[in-house]
Amino acid sequence: xxxATTIPFGPQHAAFLEPxxxxxxxxxxxxxxxVLNQGYNHRGMEHAxxxxxxxxxxxxxxxxxxxxxxxxTAYCQGLESIYGIDVPERGRLxxxxxxxxxxxxxxxxxxxxxxxxxxxxxxxxxxFRERELVMTLVNRISGNRVHYSMNVAGGVKRDISPEGLKDxxxxxxxxxxxxxxxxxxxxxDRTLSKRTKGIGVxxxxxxxxxxxxxxxxxxxxxxxxxxxxxxxxxxxxxFSPIVREEGDxxxxxxxxxxxxxxxxxxxxxxxxxxxxxPVAIQMKGxxxxxAYSRVEAPRGELVYFIRANGKTALERIKLRTPALMNVASLxxxxxxxxxxxxxxxxxxxxxxxxCTDR
Amino acid sequence: MNEAGPKIxxxxxxxxxxxxxEMVEAGARxxxxxxxxxxxxxxxxxxxxxxxxxxxxxxxxxxxxxxxDSVADIFTGALTLEREVVDLFGLKYKGIPPGLFLExxxxxxxxxxxxxxxxxxxxxxx
Amino acid sequence: MDLLAYALQVLTxxxxxxxxxxxxxxxxxxxxxxxxxxxxxxxxxFYDVGKLLSKRPMLLSELQxxxxxxxxxxxxxxxxxxxxxxxxxxxxxxSGTGSVCLVxxxxxxxxxxxxxxxxxxxxxxxxxxxxxxxxxxxxxxRSSFLVGDIQGGLLHDLPLVLLALVPVLVVxxxxxxxxxxxxxxxxxxxxxxxxxxxxxxxxxxxxxxxxAFVFGMVTLFFWSGDAVISIAGKLALAFAALFATIVxxxxxxxxxxxxxxxxxxxxxxxxxxxxxxxxxxxxxxx
Numbered sequence: 001x002x003x004a005t006t007i008p009f010g011p012q013h014a015a016f017l018e019p020x021x022x023x024x025x026x027x028x029x030x031x032x033x034x035v036l037n038q039g040y041n042h043r044g045m046e047h048a049x050x051x052x053x054x055x056x057x058x059x060x061x062x063x064x065x066x067x068x069x070x071x072x073t074a075y076c077q078g079l080e081s082i083y084g085i086d087v088p089e090r091g092r093l094x095x096x097x098x099x100x101x102x103x104x105x106x107x108x109x110x111x112x113x114x115x116x117x118x119x120x121x122x123x124x125x126x127x128f129r130e131r132e133l134v135m136t137l138v139n140r141i142s143g144n145r146v147h148y149s150m151n152v153a154g155g156v157k158r159d160i161s162p163e164g165l166k167d168x169x170x171x172x173x174x175x176x177x178x179x180x181x182x183x184x185x186x187x188x189d190r191t192l193s194k195r196t197k198g199i200g201v202x203x204x205x206x207x208x209x210x211x212x213x214x215x216x217x218x219x220x221x222x223x224x225x226x227x228x229x230x231x232x233x234x235x236x237x238x239f240s241p242i243v244r245e246e247g248d249x250x251x252x253x254x255x256x257x258x259x260x261x262x263x264x265x266x267x268x269x270x271x272x273x274x275x276x277x278p279v280a281i282q283m284k285g286x287x288x289x290x291a292y293s294r295v296e297a298p299r300g301e302l303v304y305f306i307r308a309n310g311k312t313a314l315e316r317i318k319l320r321t322p323a324l325m326n327v328a329s330l331x332x333x334x335x336x337x338x339x340x341x342x343x344x345x346x347x348x349x350x351x352x353x354x355c356t357d358r
Numbered sequence: 359m360n361e362a363g364p365k366i367x368x369x370x371x372x373x374x375x376x377x378x379x380e381m382v383e384a385g386a387r388x389x390x391x392x393x394x395x396x397x398x399x400x401x402x403x404x405x406x407x408x409x410x411x412x413x414x415x416x417x418x419x420x421x422x423x424x425x426x427d428s429v430a431d432i433f434t435g436a437l438t439l440e441r442e443v444v445d446l447f448g449l450k451y452k453g454i455p456p457g458l459f460l461e462x463x464x465x466x467x468x469x470x471x472x473x474x475x476x477x478x479x480x481x482x483x484x
Numbered sequence: 485m486d487l488l489a490y491a492l493q494v495l496t497x498x499x500x501x502x503x504x505x506x507x508x509x510x511x512x513x514x515x516x517x518x519x520x521x522x523x524x525x526x527x528x529x530f531y532d533v534g535k536l537l538s539k540r541p542m543l544l545s546e547l548q549x550x551x552x553x554x555x556x557x558x559x560x561x562x563x564x565x566x567x568x569x570x571x572x573x574x575x576x577x578x579s580g581t582g583s584v585c586l587v588x589x590x591x592x593x594x595x596x597x598x599x600x601x602x603x604x605x606x607x608x609x610x611x612x613x614x615x616x617x618x619x620x621x622x623x624x625x626r627s628s629f630l631v632g633d634i635q636g637g638l639l640h641d642l643p644l645v646l647l648a649l650v651p652v653l654v655v656x657x658x659x660x661x662x663x664x665x666x667x668x669x670x671x672x673x674x675x676x677x678x679x680x681x682x683x684x685x686x687x688x689x690x691x692x693x694x695x696a697f698v699f700g701m702v703t704l705f706f707w708s709g710d711a712v713i714s715i716a717g718k719l720a721l722a723f724a725a726l727f728a729t730i731v732x733x734x735x736x737x738x739x740x741x742x743x744x745x746x747x748x749x750x751x752x753x754x755x756x757x758x759x760x761x762x763x764x765x766x767x768x769x770x
Contacts, residue, residue, distance in 0.1 A: 005596050006596070007596040007597065007600075013672070014668050014669050014672055015669040015670070026600075029741070038458065038459065039445075039457075039459035039460060042459040042460070046446070047469065047470060116669065118669070118738050119660045119663060119667060119668065119669060119737055119738030120660065120736070121660075121733075122518065122519050122734040123737075125520060125521065129520055189736075189737070191660075191661050191736040191738075191739060192737045194739060195737050195738070195739065209433065209434040210434050210435040211389075211433065211435030211436075212435075224408075229411070229412075292406065292413045294413070301389070301408070303389050303390055303413075305390065305404070307394065315394065316392065318392040318393075318394075320390035324438055324439075328435060328437065328438040329435070338740065339600065339670060340741070341740075343669045357459060
């Protein structure tokens with residue numbers, strides 16, 4: 001045809017879980033231009049979080065539903081470093097376990113979503129079936145499926161009982177063969193790899209320029225994982241970042257799949273390390289000072305900048321969510337692809353619009 | 359850390375490019391642009407970078423009317439971060455359009471700036 | 485006697501699409517069970533159509549309604565011709581016209597999604613119609629072009645031709661890997677996207693007629709002197725074909741347009757050609 005048409009992809013679209021709009025310019029079905037429109041979900045979280053630092057640990061969980069524990073951990077870590085205290089070891093290990101559980105649920109959701117975006121409903125259902133194991137596990141441990149509400153500044157407010165630890169171990173043993181099977185399907189399925197290999201390539205150079213983080217950057221060959229910095233209890237466990245070189249949708253998918261297996265390793269390494277002891281310490285007075293706090297959320301580096309001036313309201317709290325950087329880099333991946341690949345590419349960066357817009 | 363904060367200087371708006379370039383050339387990855395409004399109504403901008411093993415930043419203070427140089431051509435990912443500051447703080451960046459999160463004419467203007475008078479409930483600061 | 489035969493034919497034309505509707509419900513149920521879901525009731529397709537009919541009609545252009553109606557008429561006519569035992573070739577072309585009407589309906593709405601869906605539907609027609617045509621030709625050459633004269637032996641002689649019908653059914657049933665025209669996650673529902681309410685119901689029923697015709701072609705492969713065995717065998721064969729598409733759907737991702745066209749043409753035509761060649765070598769004639 002040669003005549004360019006413009007089509008709106010979203011904000012309401014079957015491929016997206018959340019409102020995001022990509023305005024595509026098409027020549028026949030080839031994408032020649034893309035414009036991102038976001039902000040449909042902007043709730044002013046930075047303002048809400050700065051109102052009262054004591055309540056913000058609950059609000060910070062509500063920024064996002066699939067990395068809520070990472071948000072509250074980042075927030076509490078920030079406060080802890082302003083107060084200059086160290087969380088007891090047991091508290092840090094529990095945080096690590098819960099963060100890895102959440103990474104499992106989040107990655108399984110992302111993987112299922114990728115499968116769904118190429119019309120592979122059965123695989124999508126299978127991902128969610130295995131995800132349910134983890135969801136019910138965290139429900140038994142924290143009492144909640146999504147917002148665990150276990151973090152407080154200074155540690156965690158809910159201990160894991162010895163039975164709970166056994167439960168985690170048992171669930172991991174049940175989950176491992178299932179995830180291996182899932183790994184086999186994702187890595188070997190022919191139709192799936194036909195739709196993901198070589199699609200939406202993000203070169204190493206582009207990933208550096210766009211400041212990509214998390215699995216998206218690691219799939220483009222940047223060996224950076226904030227967990228290596230050793231926050232929470234990550235300094236006590238052994239792991240190395242999972243890096244792939246291809247930079248396409250397949251690489252992003254497989255990085256997530258491998259990270260699921262890695263998360264189980266980390267959890268199993270943490271379990272024997274847990275010793276009796278306090279899980280949290282009390283903090284006194286209002287915070288005063290400023291701090292950066294970083295965690296590796298499922299989508300990548302999550303940064304909180306907190307400046308407090310000794311009042312209940314924080315002077316400034318700034319969230320730099322991983323999805324903000326990753327979603328923006330879609331502009332580097334979309335031009336030149338086919339319309340059929342647009343859902344796969346957008347979903348492969350795991351766009352969490354709640355995080356992006358805040 | 360920086361209790362007093364840097365001085366309000368006009369040419370900081372231009373120097374930002376040089377300082378960012380130094381950082382990026384040293385292999386740093388830009389993490390965030392933190393903007394915050396100080397007591398005197400000036401805006402403090404903190405450009406933070408990931409340069410292993412930790413976070414490094416440079417900061418400067420400007421008046422809200424001043425136009426800041428964009429660094430999006432030095433570090434592409436900065437585009438989103440700058441647009442966010444433009445939207446939430448009403449700052450001007452050279453060549454950066456508003457409208458990442460907010461819609462002109464419909465959304466509140468510069469929602470993270472202090473209001474002269476409390477507009478709606480719960481909007482007070484400090 | 486003649487009157488009874490006519491009544492039987494009219495009854496078949498009415499009942500066949502309803503059976504297809506029921507099969508759609510079973511399809512959803514089986515798919516759900518394969519995915520560890522509960523799934524909707526078997527009668528859900530009928531509830532859906534009923535609900536669509538009760539909605540307020542809305543149109544972007546008058547032509548949409550015209551083409552929806554035309555699609556229904558052509559597909560119904562094709563089934564009627566098929567059931568009355570007339571020429572298979574004519575039936576095939578009438579049914580093909582119905583498919584083109586769907587595309588025209590999609591083009592008549594000014595919507596990019598509908599337009600892209602229409603283009604993809606055209607491509608799908610280009611992919612499956614040649615295969616369907618060859619199937620018709622091979623049935624006709626082996627036995628007879630007149631549906632009424634076709635008798636047993638097709639399954640025995642033309643097994644690969646029957647196999648070639650399975651990818652055609654995959655496209656028509658809008659299942660992965662070839663649900664390209666209506667790709668839910670890409671272009672929502674493609675040609676159907678600008679239809680709603682009763683007009684969507686018309687298109688859905690038109691699709692049932694079309695599927696009844698294609699499943700009817702599948703049933704031609706089984707024939708027995710005994711009417712009961714004949715009907716049971718025909719139903720079993722149609723169900724087997726449906727089940728095969730469900731399994732394929734659940735074990736594959738959606739492929740692209742290019743994959744669809746090349747696979748359909750190469751595999752479909754290839755299967756028919758191999759079958760006919762083997763038949764020729766074995767029997768000395770087609």
